[in-house]
Every structure is written in C-alpha cells, then in structure tokens.
Amino acid sequence: MIQEYKLFIGGEFKDSSTGEVFDDINPATLENLATIQIAGAKDIDRAVEAAEAGFRLWSKIPAPKRAEILFRAARILQERKEELAVLMTKEMGKVLPETRGDVQEAIDITNYAAGEGRRMLGETTTSELKEKFCMTVLRPIGVVGLITPWNFPIAIPAWKIIPAVVAGNAVVFKPASDTPLLALKLVKVLTEAGLPPGVINLITGPGGTVGKALVQHPRIKAISFTGSLDTGKWIMEECSKTMKRVSLELGGKNPVIVMDDADLELALEGVLWGAFGTTGQRCTATSRLILHEKIKDEFVKRLLAKVKALRIGDGLLPETDIGPIINKAQLEKIEKYVKIGKEEGATLLFGGNRSDPGLPGYFFEPTLFADVRPEMRIAQEEIFGPVLGIFTVSDLEEAIELANSTKYGLSSAIYTGNVGNAFRAIEKIEAGITYVNAPTIGAEVHLPFGGVKGTGNGFREAGTEAIKEFSEVKAVYIDYSGRLQKAQIDSAE
Numbered sequence: 001m002i003q004e005y006k007l008f009i010g011g012e013f014k015d016s017s018t019g020e021v022f023d024d025i026n027p028a029t030l031e032n033l034a035t036i037q038i039a040g041a042k043d044i045d046r047a048v049e050a051a052e053a054g055f056r057l058w059s060k061i062p063a064p065k066r067a068e069i070l071f072r073a074a075r076i077l078q079e080r081k082e083e084l085a086v087l088m089t090k091e092m093g094k095v096l097p098e099t100r101g102d103v104q105e106a107i108d109i110t111n112y113a114a115g116e117g118r119r120m121l122g123e124t125t126t127s128e129l130k131e132k133f134c135m136t137v138l139r140p141i142g143v144v145g146l147i148t149p150w151n152f153p154i155a156i157p158a159w160k161i162i163p164a165v166v167a168g169n170a171v172v173f174k175p176a177s178d179t180p181l182l183a184l185k186l187v188k189v190l191t192e193a194g195l196p197p198g199v200i201n202l203i204t205g206p207g208g209t210v211g212k213a214l215v216q217h218p219r220i221k222a223i224s225f226t227g228s229l230d231t232g233k234w235i236m237e238e239c240s241k242t243m244k245r246v247s248l249e250l251g252g253k254n255p256v257i258v259m260d261d262a263d264l265e266l267a268l269e270g271v272l273w274g275a276f277g278t279t280g281q282r283c284t285a286t287s288r289l290i291l292h293e294k295i296k297d298e299f300v301k302r303l304l305a306k307v308k309a310l311r312i313g314d315g316l317l318p319e320t321d322i323g324p325i326i327n328k329a330q331l332e333k334i335e336k337y338v339k340i341g342k343e344e345g346a347t348l349l350f351g352g353n354r355s356d357p358g359l360p361g362y363f364f365e366p367t368l369f370a371d372v373r374p375e376m377r378i379a380q381e382e383i384f385g386p387v388l389g390i391f392t393v394s395d396l397e398e399a400i401e402l403a404n405s406t407k408y409g410l411s412s413a414i415y416t417g418n419v420g421n422a423f424r425a426i427e428k429i430e431a432g433i434t435y436v437n438a439p440t441i442g443a444e445v446h447l448p449f450g451g452v453k454g455t456g457n458g459f460r461e462a463g464t465e466a467i468k469e470f471s472e473v474k475a476v477y478i479d480y481s482g483r484l485q486k487a488q489i490d491s492a493e
C-alpha cells in the first residue's frame, strides 16, 4: 500500500484542492515510494494566509526563544540521521555516506543558525552630529517563499528554512518534485520541535504551476530559490513585477586546475571525488579539469585507471561508488551532451553510455572527454551528470583565463605546491568559492555559499550571510541633544 502525503498548512496536514497527485520514484529501482498531493491556487492562498498569521505571532517571540525550538529540531535530526539518510538514498539515489553527510549538513546549519538567535547582529556606529547615536537592527521580511532542488534534499531546505525562521519570518516551502518525502520529514521534525502553526507551510507539486504561483503571489515578500539558471532568470523577472526580494543560487561549470608542481595523487583523489561524487549532480561538481601540459599525460593515465574502477549501483550498497541519475529526463540530457561533445570533436576517453548494474533505474557511466576546447558546448553548459571535460594549458595565466571562460562562477579549485600560484588563483578566479589543494565540493556551513556571474544575484547563503538573506536592515538614529540637528548642514559648520 503506497502512502499518500498531504500538504502541510497552518500546522496541519490538509488535502489539496486539486485532488491530483504525483509519484515519488526511487531512481535506482523505479519503485514508487509515495504518492504526493499537488497543490492548487487555493491551497497556495491558504498557505500564505496561514503563514501571515504565523508571522504575526512568531516575529514577536524573542530570537533566542525562537532558536531554542531550532536547537531541539537539530537534536531530533541527529536522532533520525540514519533513517533520513536511508530514505534519501532511496528517494534520490546518492550513496549512503553522502546522504548521511547531507543530513549532517542540515544538523550543522540548524545549530549554526539557531546560534545566531543570540546574536542577530546589527552595527553600532558614530554620528557626524553631537549627542546622536546610530545603529542598525535586523527586522524579519514577513512571509518568504522557498524553492529548492532535489540534489541536497534536506541540506538545502535547511539552509533556507532555519535562517529564515530564526530571523522571525514565516515560510511557504515548495520542494523539488523528485524529493518531496525528505521535505515532509524536515517539516515534521520542525513541528515536533515546537515550531508554531503557520511558521512553516509545505506545498507540493510541479514547479511550472505550484512554484510559479508562489513566485507570483502578491503577498509573498521574498523568494529564495536554488536551481537552474533558466528557472532562476524567469523567477528574477517575475519577482520584479511585484518588487519581491529574490535570492538566487544557480548552476556551475566548476574548474579544477592541476599545476605541474601539484601533489598528483592528492589531485587525482580530489578530481575523482569532485567530478563523480553525487554522480556529478552537484552545483559545485568538478566539470572542467584544466591540466598543466607537463603532467597531463601522466595525470590522465592515472585518472583513467581510477575512473574505470568506480562501481555503479544502488547507493544503499556499501560497494557502490556512483548511484543513479535522478530521473529519465536528466539521463537523456546527459546522453544528449555526450553526443554533442562527440560531434564537436572532443575525444571520448571513457564512458558515454547508460550503465546496467542489474537494476531498472537510471544509471550512466562516469565519462571522460579529452581535447575539449573552451568554445564547445560541453565546456560551457552545465550537464549535471558524471561527465568531466579535460583541457590542457601551458601556464597558470592560461589556466585562470580558461577557468573564467564560462557564464558561471560558483566553485573552483587549484592543486599546486607553490604558494604564489595558490594566491594568484584566489585573487583572479571569478568564483564564489576557491579551494586550494582540495576538490570543488565540500562547503562548510559557517562560511558563505554562493557564486558570481550566472550563478546567482549576489546573495550568499549559510555563514555570516545566512541571517541577512532573510532580514531587512533598519538604520536607527537617536538624537538626545534636545534640539533640531541637521545632518550634512549643521555638521558642515
């Protein structure tokens, strides 16, 4: 018997007004895990109304008290870590150690952002006038709409929800349709921890209708979106019509540079993990390998041997290195890009085909292309799968120019034994994140996360920026002089 899940509005599970549902499919086995209700326009109105009511109460609770509930949520997540990780592997396919990491990231951001409840730092500063005190305070925005992708089914929602609610906002949350169960589990944990009714509301269904309605809803004050560039562009345009604040975390085409002075074994391990971890389905996945010509042949030979040894299969099995692709459409997209790469004249060194590990799901071989040139589509467009393009350069300057040659700018890495090369890369690579002697994946929650150029619109998540994404800054002037003082006029005398 397959369980049907309802929407979560105003602290209760409610039937959707549409009567429509969709299936939640395990991408390794194609087993149907659950049936999920599809929200309609009426449900989104109800969710916004519930969130407005929730906001009125929640925003008045002192932030340290709000945080206590979130610390409780972190403890519940910790207790359920294994259960959630196993469910996540079933729901989206990545291997168990990685899904455990995903849950751990949710625990980490929950503890970190809840800690901010005792800070909520503004600034105090000076005034150009006598007997005048100046400071800034953070205010919540109101009802915020959160839209998330499937590749980090609990970490990314937690990155948004926890800072949003500790800052005093109420949330309407639309998760990816490939991973609704983990979203439901997170909402359940928050409710069990004591989050009052209306503070978190969950609406499920296709982005094209449910997500769209959320973006266009006149009473949603801000949208925080993580997903593809095309959807992000559309959301930004739509939000301008209702003057919503919008924060975007979009795609990547992340380069790793390996210099001739690098520790090659270390770099090999980093490239393998960066390119094929999560089956290449990370916004920070390594998709471009930029090799110094002096080590290129040796590096490619050793990489090839490691790639050939990767085992594809069900992420629940301990021997599996690479789990399935999320769905059929994404599998076909990867196949399309392999075809494009061949047609463009890149050399297919390994992989390029669907794989059959004895399960009916969506598996694809780890794939290596050599002789990739910067103008090729496989060098420019995000494939979001286990496909790595290899480039050759003769010096650091050329490597950095190549690294900067796409519209994206999320993560980047350099392997080098030379401190000067490392600092030049930090200075010149156009990216929100640069790793030195470490792969392009591996962000920690207490540092800001996000990218430049087509990867976003300047916001950062997590770290010191986490609360700011979901706060308004108010400047406060307190004049205790007892007389009218005119800034810029009296102070100029």
Ligand code: NAP
Binding pocket: 147, 148, 149, 150, 151, 152, 174, 175, 176, 177, 178, 205, 206, 207, 208, 210, 211, 212, 215, 226, 227, 228, 229, 231, 232, 234, 235, 249, 250, 251, 252, 282, 283, 284, 382, 384, 410, 450, 455
């Ligand atoms: P996507 O197709 O853009 O979908 C992301 C979310 O947006 C899903 O919840 C989706 O709903 C929803 N959506 C789709 N169309 C919408 C619309 N018109 N209005 C409102 N919402 C809409 O992206 P994806 O394929 O799920 O995720 C992969 C992408 O996310 C990659 O580009 C990856 O790089 C990026 N990503 C970025 C980061 C980062 O932090 N920079 C992190 C992870 C992933 P449905 O699921 O129902 O379609």
